[in-house]
Structures are given as structure tokens and as C-alpha cells.
Amino acid sequence: MTPTQKPQQDPLSADRYDQRGVSASKSEVHDAIRHLDKGLFPNAFCKILPDAAGGDPDFANILHADTAGTKTSLAYCYWRETGNLDVWAGIAQDALVMNLDDMACAGATGPLLISSTIGRNKHLIPGEVLAALINGTTAFLDQMSDLGVVIHHGGGETADVGDIVRTADVGFTAFARLRRDRVFVNAIKPGAALVVLSSSGQASYEAHYNGGMGSNGLTSARHDLFHAVYRQKYPESYDPATQTDLVYSGPYRLTDPVPTQAGDPDLSKLDMGRLVLSPTRTYLPFLREVFQHLRPALQGLIHTTGGGQTKVLHFLQGIRVVKENLFPAPPLFRLIQKASGTPWHAMYRVFNMGQRLECYVEPQAAEDFVQLASRWNIEARIAGYTDAVATSDASEVLVKGAYGEFVYR
């Protein structure tokens, strides 16, 4: 392929992903950690450790790390372009929620302890950005406290490492200690109902419409949506070794209005940059109530991050999940698909496509989950069901919808 020739098929193919320096499957990482202990409950959503903190056999610990990934690079460009520091508060929330919602899926809904690790290029990231990150963190913790979720700030490290970090890298690590009988372990059976919670819209605790992005797929989304003008303008925002035509090869400026179609929500107060930068929604308040009131009906909880709508495959034993009533793709994901020409089956493998939390539940309780989500103005719906497959290693996910039928194994 010559540098100017666009790939003709599947722009999210493993090859294209790889050329942008992202492991679609993380197979190398999984190979490297294969021999590490899987923890007390391998089917829990997070690694569950013995109670190192207290030495009590009735308790377990979780220590969990994640970052905002390359969403930080987009925040950098948007801040440089507009002067808007708020996007850095969003990045703090992104990195936090990537941890907190994973841990909540394992039963840890507070109290929690968090610590940040920020690497920055001091030439490019001044103190006011650090302040925005730190204040964004405390504001999010205060908001969670108001919603009944207790999170303590343990401090953190901010390193000036311009020889390593092009702009900024923002991560958090979170700790929880909980009773072992409170650890939630996925056990998804045939005949479960699948309830999904929307990642877009405006939850009662959100200040603006949320595009639904989360913090996954950003390397693809950034380069496929945004315009080549940023190649020259912000060369520090991408790897110079990436093939040029894969860098910022999209139609939009960061401050362009969001194109909408009939039936879309009013997005006139946003622009393309902020649509993609919507801070990752947390489902913590919902999950905390689920464990208090609906736990007996619960079989599985999946935070659909890396792997998108196929993430659940890691937690299935001899089960097929039929997803036949997912949310219609919100505007953000339609725009990514259109700009990139990505086949829809690949879109569902990389992005959450409008729902970032899956609850596998006893069918008679499904409506209770939908109702509970509505308390925070989060749309939820019964999106499908599970059935058995012939052999335990033949688990699969079937997505059926407006864009076709896609099978993932």
C-alpha cells in the first residue's frame, strides 16, 4: 500500500489497528501475563486478591489500574485549539471511571481509595492543566459522595518525563477491600435476560449531553474523525512513525458543529471535539443500588470497554448471547462509522455503540433493572437473552440489528 492509498476494506482491521500502534486483541499482553495468578475468582470482572490489607479470610482486596489512554491526546488538541481547560477535568473522570466501573462490576461500590499517576511533558503541559486535572478529580469525588459513593483520594505522582511522554498521560489506581461474600462473580446461565444501560444522553448527575464515547477506541476515532490540518498543527499529539495517511484522516475540525439527522437529540451546544471528549459516564450509583436491592436476580455484569460488544466473551462458558434490541447507534458512533467506512461488525467489536454496561439477569427481574436506571435518567432496555451452545468452548455473541447480523466468538 502506498502512503496515499486508502485501505479499501475494514479500516478497523487488525492490520490498520496495528499500524496505528494499538493491539485490537491485546494478545501480546495476554501472552505476557498468562502465567500470573488469576486471583481468587477468575470469573469476576476484576482480579480478586486475598485480604493482604487485613489478613482476614472473610475479606478480599482489589487493586486496579487504568488510564484515559489516547483520549488525553484529543483533550490536548482541543485545549490548545480553544483554551478550554474543562476537558482536562473530563480526562480525570475518564481515567477514574475506567477503574471504578470495572471494580463495581466485581461488587466494589465503595468505600474506595484512589491514587493518580500523571506523566507530562513540561514544555507543553503547564501547571494550570495539572490544576484542572486535580480539581476535576476532587469535583468528581465530591459528586460521587453526594450520590452515596465514598471514594478517598490517596494522593499520586506527577512526573516530568518529556523524554517519554509526548504531551500527558493520565492514569489512576484504585483499591477496595470487601467481604468475600460481597464479591460479585459472573455466572451467566442460559435463559438470562440482557439489560443494557445507555452510554449517551444526559444522566441526572451529568452537566451536558454525553456522546457515549467512554475511553476505548480513541486512537481510531480521533484519526478517523478529525482533519489533516492537525497533523501539522499538533505533531506532538501522535506517533510520527504512524503511516501519514492514517493520521488525522477525517472530515471534521474540533470545533465543527455536530451533524445530526431527524430524531437525534439537540446537540447544538456541543461541537465535534467535545462530543468525542464527553467524559466517561459512571454507572456506580446504579450498581450500588443493584447490589442493595436486586442482587438475587443478578447473573452477570459486564463493563463493555476494550472489545466493545464482544467483551462478555471472556466470561461465558457454553453460552450464546443474543443481542437483538441494542440501542440504535447514537450520533457519535454513526459519525465515526461514516467517516471511516468501518464495517458495522467491526464497529461493534471496538466501540460500546451506545451502551457501556450489560446486566445479565433473571428474566422476571429485567424490568426492575430498567426502572432502577431511570432513577438517574439513564435509559436502559431489555436488549436480548442467553441460550446454551453445544460445547463449553463454543460461546458466542450474536448482534442482530439495523446494520445486519454479526457473530463473534
Added chain:
Amino acid sequence: MTPTQKPQQDPLSADRYDQRGVSASKSEVHDAIRHLDKGLFPNAFCKILPDAAGGDPDFANILHADTAGTKTSLAYCYWRETGNLDVWAGIAQDALVMNLDDMACAGATGPLLISSTIGRNKHLIPGEVLAALINGTTAFLDQMSDLGVVIHHGGGETADVGDIVRTADVGFTAFARLRRDRVFVNAIKPGAALVVLSSSGQASYEAHYNGGMGSNGLTSARHDLFHAVYRQKYPESYDPATQTDLVYSGPYRLTDPVPTQAGDPDLSKLDMGRLVLSPTRTYLPFLREVFQHLRPALQGLIHTTGGGQTKVLHFLQGIRVVKENLFPAPPLFRLIQKASGTPWHAMYRVFNMGQRLECYVEPQAAEDFVQLASRWNIEARIAGYTDAVATSDASEVLVKGAYGEFVYR
């Protein structure tokens, strides 16, 4: 200053440091976090939190983050140059010990929980490097276990973020829960003896001679020691915005033999790269025994990382520390000084200069501390004493030795 003109004085001046993208004083970071809660015991070496993990008023928690900093960039160059993967195990140890020894100075000597955060540029860092980092981590934990220090591995995150990370960034976060009456809080009084533990030599649990580097000052040391040939060869190993004459402006190739002088240890099995890459020594086995047997005599414990021999200033109230018998500068630090022309007073402000742990103790117990260190073949010595100064905000450190007398406030 024109791009080719060398600065005439103090190559570790704030200005030169700043041009290389490093905060000598971290003042911006301190400003950004000034309003954050300082924890239960502000004079402890780490932030001490209430027991979020257990809700017990008799207990406290520490959640602590740190990285290997730009030492990772040097490991990258050395690995590329020689194919030696062992240096990545050293980087894992560097990032771990930067956490563990800080926490041990606050009384947390195990059990501990750790979690890694690794960001990599997948184009440049293959799976074998991830495996070396992960195996290096488990090997270090196994070794600590043999020495009586229990550390559990909580897992971690490995992110492919080439748009953010030039090569690799390696960090850890560690958690400890301990009884509040076991938290060690610095209370350094006039009339204490200062016992320092060597950062160089070969401890009983180290496989090779340790140059004493630790994980601080690496941006300066790398560029001041190593040769301009690496500018062209590994442009991914530094910030291209750095003034060219400050990048790899030193005399040495990575595989050059270490120049020595009469009285130096035999360093013929090392080369310059591996001398600087010596994995950060941990003092955990020593500190664990200190708390078991010598605690009543202990007034202060300082892990001399960022800030070098002036680090203790953060923990003094109306005290002068007189350091008049520090270890002679080991070969590594002499070479850095000579290559860079850095004034000695600046060397002691940036580097540990041959000792990375300070114990402020009752004078009659000082020899016991020296003896205890010798159990692991770690050289220790009584290096000075404390006395009172007129006002509580006039604390100072006085370094007296072969290179002059330097006062720091």
C-alpha cells in the same frame, strides 16, 4: 543563548533543568496540590489515610504511586544497542522500589499490594519487553518474600498508547494497611545522630555491583553522560523540542568500560550503560528489622529521592542537619560531575551521591543501625548530627566534605 553555545555555569541550574523539561523543585506540582488534604500525619514520609479499607479507627491506609521516570528511556537505548532484556527487569525494580522504600519510611514494611501501569509504543516495544518487565516484577517479589517481606501482585494495566508514549513508561502503585500506632512519623530533634546507608556496592541480595543511581536525576545523567551518536540513532528516546546541545551531550557510549581511579571497586564486568541502569536498591529488609528491633531509637527516616541530600528539608522544624561524613562520591557520581561540569553543591541537591537512606537516631543507638545494615552487606556510617536553629522556619542542611561546604534551606 544560541543553539550551539554551551552554558558556562551550573549545568544543573534551574534554567538548564527546565530546558530539559524537568522541574527541579516540582514547584508547579506542589502549587497544584497545595489545597489537597495532607492526610492524618503530615510529617510521615507518605500520605497516611484513614482506614477506608476496613473502617477501623485503629488502622491507616497508604496508597502510593511512582514510576521509573526517564530511566526507562535509557533502558530502551541500552536494550536496542545490546539486545540485553535484563535491563527491563531492572526498570520494574526501579519503579517498585521508588514506591516500596517511600512506604517503608512511613512504617509499611509488608504485607503490601502492588499494581503496575505500563504505557507503551507498540511499534517499538514488543511482547518480549512486556514479558521481561512482568517477569522482573515477579522475580523481585519472590526475592523479597525470601527476605521476609510479603508483597502481593494485584495485576495491572498495559496500554498501547504510541500517540502519547514515545517508547515505554513504567509505573507502580502500592497499597498498605497498618495499625496507626505502627505508622512511623518523622520527629527529628536536636542532638540526633544521622546514619546513612550506601546506595552503591553489592548488597547480599544483589546480583551485581550497584552504581547507586536510584531513579532520580536520570534526565540530567543520561544527557550529560552519553554521546551525541544516540541523538540520531534513537530520536524516539528524547523530546525533540529540547535544545539540541542539551541532548546526549556527554563523552560515553553505552557499552564503554567504566573509567575508574585508585581505590575504586572492580567495575570491569560493567559498562557505562549498566552502571547508570543499576536497579534501585531496596532497603526494605533493613527497615523491616529496624521497626522490629530499633524503633524506640528512631526519630526520622528519609528516602533521599527527588531533592537528593536536601530531601530532609521537607521534614524539619527548626532543625539544622550537619552532614560532615557522607560516603565519598561513588564512581558513577564522580563521572556525572566530571562529564557535566556540574558544581558539587548542585550535585548534592539532585543526586543521592552514594547514600539513599537516612536514619535520624538516638546517638547511643547509632552503631546498632550501622551493624544491622552490615547484615545485608550494606555499608552504613554515622554521617552527621542535628542541632537546633533559631526559628522553626530556618531549618537547613549543611553538607561538608571533600568538595566544599554547602548550605541548603
